[in-house]
Amino acid sequence: MSAEPTRTTESTAFRSGLDVIRGIEPRIADAIGAEIEDQRASLKLIASENYASPAVLLAMGNWLSDKYAEGTVGRRFYAGCRNVDTVEAVAAEHARELFGARHAYVQPHSGIDANLVAFWAVLAQRVESPALERAGVRQVNELTDEDWAALRRDLGDQRMLGMSLDAGGHLTHGFRPNISGKMFHQRSYGTDPETGLIDYDALRASAREFRPLIIIAGYSAYPRLVNFRLMREIADEVDATLMVDMAHFAGLVAGKVLTGDFDPVPHAQIVTTTTHKSLRGPRGGMVLCDDSLADQVDRGCPMVLGGPLPHVMAAKAVALAEARQPEFRAYAQRVVDNARALADGLTRRGARLVTGGTDNHLALIDVSGYGLTGRQAEEALLEAGIVTNRNAIPRDPNGAWYTSGIRVGTPALTTRGLTTAEMDEVAELIDTVLSRTSVGTTRSGKPSKAAYALEDGVAKQVAERSADLLAKHPLYPGIDLS
Ligand code: DSN
Numbered sequence: 001m002s003a004e005p006t007r008t009t010e011s012t013a014f015r016s017g018l019d020v021i022r023g024i025e026p027r028i029a030d031a032i033g034a035e036i037e038d039q040r041a042s043l044k045l046i047a048s049e050n051y052a053s054p055a056v057l058l059a060m061g062n063w064l065s066d067k068y069a070e071g072t073v074g075r076r077f078y079a080g081c082r083n084v085d086t087v088e089a090v091a092a093e094h095a096r097e098l099f100g101a102r103h104a105y106v107q108p109h110s111g112i113d114a115n116l117v118a119f120w121a122v123l124a125q126r127v128e129s130p131a132l133e134r135a136g137v138r139q140v141n142e143l144t145d146e147d148w149a150a151l152r153r154d155l156g157d158q159r160m161l162g163m164s165l166d167a168g169g170h171l172t173h174g175f176r177p178n179i180s181g182k183m184f185h186q187r188s189y190g191t192d193p194e195t196g197l198i199d200y201d202a203l204r205a206s207a208r209e210f211r212p213l214i215i216i217a218g219y220s221a222y223p224r225l226v227n228f229r230l231m232r233e234i235a236d237e238v239d240a241t242l243m244v245d246m247a248h249f250a251g252l253v254a255g256k257v258l259t260g261d262f263d264p265v266p267h268a269q270i271v272t273t274t275t276h277k278s279l280r281g282p283r284g285g286m287v288l289c290d291d292s293l294a295d296q297v298d299r300g301c302p303m304v305l306g307g308p309l310p311h312v313m314a315a316k317a318v319a320l321a322e323a324r325q326p327e328f329r330a331y332a333q334r335v336v337d338n339a340r341a342l343a344d345g346l347t348r349r350g351a352r353l354v355t356g357g358t359d360n361h362l363a364l365i366d367v368s369g370y371g372l373t374g375r376q377a378e379e380a381l382l383e384a385g386i387v388t389n390r391n392a393i394p395r396d397p398n399g400a401w402y403t404s405g406i407r408v409g410t411p412a413l414t415t416r417g418l419t420t421a422e423m424d425e426v427a428e429l430i431d432t433v434l435s436r437t438s439v440g441t442t443r444s445g446k447p448s449k450a451a452y453a454l455e456d457g458v459a460k461q462v463a464e465r466s467a468d469l470l471a472k473h474p475l476y477p478g479i480d481l482s
Contacts, residue, residue: 047362047409094320101288108285117300129154164188168222196355218245251278255332281319341420345427374403376452384462
């Protein structure tokens with residue numbers, strides 16, 4: 001974490017803030033205080049989480065939150081947006097510079113919002129439809145019933161090719177429980193059963209046959225690199241738009257660990273991301289695109305989004321400024337080094353990893369090798385103070401609820417300062433818990449996919465070792481709320 005400003009300043013800022021909140025609703029002040037203590041005490045391996053800096057957190061707690069600012073910089077539907085204009089322009093400038101993008105739109109409130117903006121922009125650009133054109137330029141509430149009927153007809157047959165969920169793809173990439181799966185006919189591409197890697201030949205064949213409007217790349221549980229140059233080549237061959245959702249690995253792109261074929265920005269026409277994962281910013285989303293999509297993307301609000309969250313855009317600007325510092329490159333490299341050390345440590349102890357290892361910030365443990373479901377493993381690890389999440393593995397026999405996988409990621413522990421040598425100790429703790437957990441039973445004595453039994457004393461012993469490790473790397477050392 002940044003050493004500036006001083007400990008005293010940070011402590012004063014957060015302590016004073018909590019005092020003010022406590023005066024109105026003490027339970028909320030207590031919950032905020034308890035959250036930092038929980039985070040300090042746990043070994044956080046959730047691949048999509050991180051610890052934002054005090055400057056990022058503080059940028060969100062202020063009166064920028066009070067402003068409505070629908071529209072874009074210099075062209076708002078509300079008066080008095082001078083300061084919001086500054087905030088949004090600075091955030092977008094940092095985003096463009098950091099990622100080398102032609103255009104940046106920093107308003108989306110989350111990853112799904114960023115994806116919806118991108119889907120709409122591509123539809124508006126690519127689908128020939130007078131109704132769609134009208135929808136793009138009018139306020140949605142001005143559309144007539146006839147406009148809506150025509151719109152549904154014109155949009156009815158659009159197709160999206162996205163990575164399958166069990167291969168590590170994301171729900172918002174065209175899957176049924178999500179609106180994207182209702183907007184598009186979706187077909188999935190997956191991974192090779194032998195290697196676990198994306199099968200680009202199969203992807204190409206599928207794209208030629210399916211003729212999607214959008215090929216979407218990006219993942220939330222794939223532990224290897226994606227060749228975006230090749231993906232663009234395939235997209236061009238079938239006249240599809242390449243969209244990359246880099247939410248998970250945006251920090252690795254920002255930190256120049258993913259470059260050349262593995263940097264999505266020069267290859268995709270449109271790139272979306274969240275800002276709170278490896279990028280270490282506030283909870284939110286962002287869209288980067290080339291000039292041809294910029295106007296449509298800027299119509300995200302009011303087409304898809306509500307009014308922007310100016311306080312969160314301010315925090316995005318701060319986080320992006322941090323990510324432009326040389327230290328962030330060192331951080332991104334350490335995230336990957338740590339993930340590799342963790343994966344090696346697990347493999348040496350006999351754990352089975354999907355694809356056999358990792359090239360990015362995450363690894364996926366196939367816990368069926370320990371005789372467990374993901375659900376059992378997740379809960380046993382949590383009992384010992386290790387926070388992970390269960391995740392499907394390719395062709396998972398236990399489905400998306402119980403799963404056979406545990407996803408582990410290193411962005412958070414790396415922010416905390418853990419080293420590669422210490423990741424070996426983390427691997428030891430994970431392996432200890434998993435190898436000493438057995439399948440529990442239901443009340444009627446049948447084996448249960450949810451129940452587990454951790455040997456007596458293991459949780460305590462692992463929690464103590466984990467506390468020793470974490471004590472060497474205090475979280476938010478500049479903040480003392482006592
Ligand atoms: N929920 C995020 C993750 O954990 O990967 C993705 O949206």
